[in-house]
Amino acid sequence: MTVTQAPASRPRKLQGYEFYREILGSPKYVVAPMVDQSELAWRRLSRRYGAQLVYTPMINAKMFAEATRSPYREQNFNTANGEEGGPEDRPLIIQFCANSPDQLLTSAKALEPHCDAIDLNLGCPQDIAKKGRYGSFLQDEWELIYKLINTLHENLSIPVTAKFRVFPTVEKTVEYAKMLERAGAQIITCHGRLREQRGHRSGLADWAKIRAVKEAVSIPVFANGNILYHSDIERCLAETGADAVMSAEGQLYNAALFAPALLSAPSELLAPTTNSSSSNHSSSSQSPSPPSPSDTFDTGLHPRHADLALEYLSIVQVQKTPTNSSAIKGHLFKLMRPALAREPDLRDKLGRTRGPSLEPFFEVAEEMKRRMDRDAEAAAEKSVAELITYDKATGLKVLPHWLAQPYFRPLPEQREVVAEDDASQATSVQTADPDAEEDSLACKRLLSNRTPEPEDEPKRAKLSSSSTAIPVCA
Numbered sequence: 172m173t174v175t176q177a178p179a180s181r182p183r184k185l186q187g188y189e190f191y192r193e194i195l196g197s198p199k200y201v202v203a204p205m206v207d208q209s210e211l212a213w214r215r216l217s218r219r220y221g222a223q224l225v226y227t228p229m230i231n232a233k234m235f236a237e238a239t240r241s242p243y244r245e246q247n248f249n250t251a252n253g254e255e256g257g258p259e260d261r262p263l264i265i266q267f268c269a270n271s272p273d274q275l276l277t278s279a280k281a282l283e284p285h286c287d288a289i290d291l292n293l294g295c296p297q298d299i300a301k302k303g304r305y306g307s308f309l310q311d312e313w314e315l316i317y318k319l320i321n322t323l324h325e326n327l328s329i330p331v332t333a334k335f336r337v338f339p340t341v342e343k344t345v346e347y348a349k350m351l352e353r354a355g356a357q358i359i360t361c362h363g364r365l366r367e368q369r370g371h372r373s374g375l376a377d378w379a380k381i382r383a384v385k386e387a388v389s390i391p392v393f394a395n396g397n398i399l400y401h402s403d404i405e406r407c408l409a410e411t412g413a414d415a416v417m418s419a420e421g422q423l424y425n426a427a428l429f430a431p432a433l434l435s436a437p438s439e440l441l442a443p444t445t446n447s448s449s450s451n452h453s454s455s456s457q458s459p460s461p462p463s464p465s466d467t468f469d470t471g472l473h474p475r476h477a478d479l480a481l482e483y484l485s486i487v488q489v490q491k492t493p494t495n496s497s498a499i500k501g502h503l504f505k506l507m508r509p510a511l512a513r514e515p516d517l518r519d520k521l522g523r524t525r526g527p528s529l530e531p532f533f534e535v536a537e538e539m540k541r542r543m544d545r546d547a548e549a550a551a552e553k554s555v556a557e558l559i560t561y562d563k564a565t566g567l568k569v570l571p572h573w574l575a576q577p578y579f580r581p582l583p584e585q586r587e588v589v590a591e592d593d594a595s596q597a598t599s600v601q602t603a604d605p606d607a608e609e610d611s612l613a614c615k616r617l618l619s620n621r622t623p624e625p626e627d628e629p630k631r632a633k634l635s636s637s638s639t640a641i642p643v644c645a
């Protein structure tokens with residue numbers, strides 16, 4: 172396809188802050204694009220718990236453009252049922268990775284009626300992105316990036332946005348962000364990590380660079396990186412000046428990360444939850460109950476993870492659009508992570524579950540719910556001080572194991588110290604990593620379908636206002 176100029180009669184599309192306010196509704200809480208994890212069912216759950224804007228997983232523009240006769244299009248964005256990109260799935264930004272303006276435009280045009288903007292992934296640091304020449308590996312090809320963005324800016328009826336990683340210096344990062352703005356990006360998301368900060372070398376995101384970007388451009392800026400708890404959000408907004416916070420991993424471990432946190436009387440911490448999904452798997456059509464004081468901490472809202480898992484499964488069950496079983500499994504492993512090490516039979520059963528039947532996933536989540544409710548009841552007499560521990564390696568708060576909460580990994584050397592120190596505490600940092608295996612399986616599956624990998628491995632360092640030490644994870 173040849174890139175064409177927009178017809179002169181096209182109505183003016185809203186740009187920058189006009190677009191951010193009038194079309195997106197001034198979102199502050201944004202769920203990140205996540206391969207195999209920000210799929211429709213997760214987006215629905217996220218919106219119930221306060222997410223105000225959600226990105227799709229990254230779609231490969233080349234494969235999408237060429238897939239007129241293969242299932243790739245339907246597998247990556249299913250418009251057949253009117254659910255993906257439908258009224259309940261908005262506001263929505265669809266993300267592509269690309270290195271050809273023509274392929275990007277062809278793919279974006281096909282999906283432009285189903286979303287509010289198209290995002291360009293400039294952050295993927297994986298080897299597959301290096302091989303495919305996309306994501307952060309375009310970071311040095313400014314002319315090409317300009318053309319990719321400008322082609323969408325000139326030819327789409329909806330805005331184009333971009334998500335990128337920072338450079339080693341503030342100056343180059345700012346220069347780059349200004350180039351993205353000049354090219355026509357109407358919102359930019361700044362992930363405060365370098366291209367090299369991935370996997371074991373993730374480290375912390377640099378909020379100072381995000382602040383410098385925000386001060387240098389006139390379009391809205393989303394800050395990405397280092398959000399563990401709800402209580403980190405305001406601090407991030409204050410330190411960066413950003414218009415919104417985007418979360419990936421923190422939100423996967425606690426789908427209620429963005430929900431308003433009601434500060435509660437600590438003594439109510441252990442009261443049984445009231446918004447549990449019923450065992451007949453039929454609760455998906457209900458809106459969630461308002462946050463119960465029993466779920467809330469100074470770190471935010473932390474529902475029981477088995478309840479979140481059941482609510483997610485009910486959404487998957489009721490919607491017409493199919494959900495990959497790899498995505499379901501990935502979500503369940505992450506949500507229920509605080510208890511999986513102490514419930515190895517459930518962990519193994521989940522690991523063996525393949526789909527397409529949802530029944531085994533429900534069985535695991537329902538049994539987990541029974542055990543977690545039992546544990547919460549048994550601890551009803553304990554004080555909050557007895558229940559909240561501190562991670563030995565990072566100093567971060569560890570909440571009772573029945574509650575959804577962030578997961579952080581120590582550096583390898585910290586891990587050894589912790590393991591030697593006390594192997595018996597099931598709520599402290601685990602040396603085993605039940606969901607890492609699942610993530611890598613999901614990546615392999617994606618690769619075998621020739622689908623690109625996520626921008627980032629899902630394990631990285633975090634900084635939390637709720638911590639007493641800087642958490643450093645692999």
Ligand SMILES: Cc1cc2nc3c(=O)[nH]c(=O)nc-3n(C[C@H](O)[C@H](O)[C@H](O)COP(=O)(O)O)c2cc1C
Nearest residue numbers: 203204205206229396397418419420625626627629
């Ligand atoms: C499971 C997973 C999948 C991801 N997939 C994508 C993706 O498709 N596109 C993208 O731009 N970033 C992707 N990322 C990176 C995140 O969007 C985000 O930039 C990164 O995780 C840092 O944010 P966090 O500190 O809140 O996790 C992915 C991250 C995770 C954990």
